[in-house]
Amino acid sequence: MSRRVVSFQRFPVPDGAGPYALTAGPDQALWCTLVHAGQIARLTPDGQLVCHRLDSASCGPTTITPGPDGALWFARSQDHRIGRITVTGEATSFPLPSPGSGPFGLVSAPDGALWFTQMHADRIGRITTDGAVTEFPLPVSGAFASALTTGPDGALWCTLNQAHAIGRISLQGEVTVYPLPTEGAAPVGITPGADGALWFVEIGAGQIGRITTDGRIEEFRLPDPACRPHAIVAGPDGDCWFTEWGAHRIGSLTRDGRIEEFDLPAAASEPHGLAFGPDGALYVALESGEVVRMMP
Secondary structure: OOEEOOEEEEEEEEOOOOOOEEOOOOOEEEEEEEOOOOEEEOOEEEEEEOEEEOOOOOOEEEEEEEOOOOEEEEHHHHHOOEEEEEOOOEEEEEEEEEOOOOOOOEEOOOOOOOEEEOOOOOOOEEEEEEEEEEHHHOOOOOOOOOEEEEEEOEEEEEEEEOOOEEEEOOOOOOEEEEEOOOOOOOOEEEEEEEOEEEEEEEEOOOEEEEEEEEEEEEEEOOOOOOOOOEEEEEEOOEEEEEEEEOOOOOEOOOOOOEEEEEEEEOOOOOOEEEEEOOOEEEEEEEOOOOOEEOOO
């Protein structure tokens, strides 16, 4: 493990807005949820920031992903809806049938629909681009399904935070649960890696995990067990990059377990989501009030 200082370009957002999750859009820009303001922001690599207000300031937009229709889709965890915003800023949303379900993770799937987790309902949902919703129950209660991604096998893979497990759901709704070896692991973020496996963070254990599509699990302990890793993304170099929410750092991990960590430019920055932009740089959402771009 090494700790290196790198340069950051900083993009402030309105006070108290709370940048939370990021994704690269189809328009050569970064799109970011502002969880405390009920807004979606668009950021270009040259620093132009435009904030789009949603119809509810308290809807709690969390994760965001490009949809199959050229728009951006996002979870509204506080008013239990799935939102959609075009690249020109026109926003709509769709209610979910389960009251108080708390949607969080969201991803475009190979079947042309979007799939999402429901933290408070122990379900995985599927929504078509015209708003038709189907729900699939999980076989465990109180699982607190969190992040969600598409695996290399064409299925959906999710973290079951309070079940301390990883879930797999086929496009037909069949669910398999893989318990983690570490007690209290509390996984959150998950991403497909360049090696054909899924990589995830264990916020409760200070570890990075790897699971193959046949269910074999490895875990890599981070130098600071209290760093509380939150989100993870695979980089173009094949490494996985993750936020250390409790330590205000960014980390990277190679397939053979080599770890590097990078201090963020401000204390108490609360890093959450991260994504690689159209310029190939790594962008990080800091809930403290800015988006940062990591410079080589």
